[in-house]
C-alpha cells in the first residue's frame with residue numbers, strides 16, 4: 233500500500249481533509265493564513281522572550297535551535313489565527329469527535345453541543361432510581377469520544393543550525409502510551425505544525441511517515457517511506473497521535489520557523505501544564521474561545537470548580553457540583 237501526504241486548501245471540505253488525515257496519518261492544508269500574519273506572530277513571540285529564554289537544550293531540540301512553549305502567553309495571534317483557525321477546528325471536530333464542537337457555526341457563534349457526560353448522567357439517573365446503584369451504559373461507536381478538546385502544547389519550534397541530524401522519528405502518543413496502550417480508545421490527540429517560513433527540504437521541513445499510524449510499534453521505517461511536509465509559509469501540516477514524524481536537519485543556515493499546537497481530548501492531562509504556562513492573568517487577555525482552548529473550561533464531571541462558569545472558569549457561574 234502506498235501512502236502520501238495529500239495537499240488541500242482552505243476551500244476544501246473539512247470532511248475530505250479529515251478523511252485523508254485518518255487514512256494516511258497526515259495531511260497538509262496550504263496557505264491558510266497570510267505571510268503577514270505569520271510575521272506578526274513571529275514579532276509577538278520574539279518581543280516577549282529573550283534569546284536566552286528561546287535557546288533550546290533537549291534531546292529532541294539540541295542547542296542551536298530556538299524553541300518556546302507557553303506560546304499563548306506571548307502571542308494572542310497564534311491562538312486566534314492559527315490554533316483556532318476554523319478550517320482546522322472543523323477537521324478536529326471530525327477526527328476527535330467532541331460532544332461540543334469547537335468550529336464556528338455560520339452565524340459566528342459556537343454551536344451548542346451535548347455534553348457526553350451529561351448524557352451519561354441522564355442514563356444514570358434513570359437507572360439508579362430503581363436499582364439504587366449507579367450503572368453506566370456503554371456508548372456505541374457513534375458516541376462522541378470527548379466532551380471537547382483543548383491545547384496540549386503551544387510552541388514555536390525553530391529549526392536552525394543546531395538540527396544537524398534528523399530529529400528521531402517518534403509518535404506523539406508516547407507520553408500516554410504506557411497508560412492507554414491496553415485500552416481500545418478512539419483518536420485522542422492530533423498535532424499541527426504551521427509554517428512560519430516556507431518549509432523546504434533543506435531548512436528542516438517536518439518529516440512524516442504516511443501510513444505509520446497503522447504500523448505495529450516495532451516496525452522500523454525504511455528511508456523511502458519518509459516524506460517531508462514541504463509547504464509555503466502560512467500552510468499547516470496535521471498528523472495523528474500514532475503517526476511517525478520528526479524535524480529534519482537544516483543544511484542551509486536560514487532557520488525554519490514552525491508553530492506547533494496539539495489538540496487533546498478533555499479527559500487527558502495536557503502535555504504542557506497550561507494553567508502554569510497560561511496563568512489566569514494571561515488567559516484573561518484571550519478571547520472567550522481562546523481561554524476555553526487553553527483549558528479554562530470544564531465538562532460536567534471533569535475540571536470543574538464549584539461556583540464557576542463551566543465555559544469560562546475565570547467567571548462566576550453555577551458550575552461545580554460539590
Ligand SMILES: O=C(O)CCC(=O)C(=O)O
Pocket residue numbers: 292389425436437438439477478479480490
Ligand atoms: O519541528 C518539527 O518539525 C517536529 C517537532 C516535533 O515533532 C517535536 O518536537 O515533537
Ligand SMILES: [Fe+2]
Pocket residue numbers: 402403404477478
Ligand atoms: Fe513530535
